[in-house]
Amino acid sequence: MSRVKEFNDFRTKMNERILAIENRPIKRFFGVDTLTYEPGALDAKTKEMLGLVASMVLRCDDCISYHVQQCKQENVTDEEMYDVFSVALVVGGSIVIPHLRRAVAFLDEYNSLQKDQP
Numbered sequence: 001m002s003r004v005k006e007f008n009d010f011r012t013k014m015n016e017r018i019l020a021i022e023n024r025p026i027k028r029f030f031g032v033d034t035l036t037y038e039p040g041a042l043d044a045k046t047k048e049m050l051g052l053v054a055s056m057v058l059r060c061d062d063c064i065s066y067h068v069q070q071c072k073q074e075n076v077t078d079e080e081m082y083d084v085f086s087v088a089l090v091v092g093g094s095i096v097i098p099h100l101r102r103a104v105a106f107l108d109e110y111n112s113l114q115k116d117q118p
Helices: 003-019 024-036 044-058 061-073 078-092 094-116
Strands: none
Touching (some): 003 024, 003 061, 044 061, 044 078, 044 094, 061 078, 078 094
């Protein structure tokens, strides 16, 4: 199974499980997260790129994978992705390099899967 499919399947399964719990703070946090990335003063594309930089600096591989996909769905080009990665490296320093490797691997796999789509 591809890393992209495995990530998406697990994320969907667990989000459904978590949101089935009757816990208002959890549900509200998920709601705020969703609302944050909707277009406002900044468009969704810019917000996703910001989310990707923050995720890389905070070194959250799940968040990085999610935002790589969201960026691509918002039509962020690979050239723009590498600019985003470079901002994360400058802000986060060399400790971001392992996450950069995984981000590029995820991006490559995502792009490959998109090419295979009819």
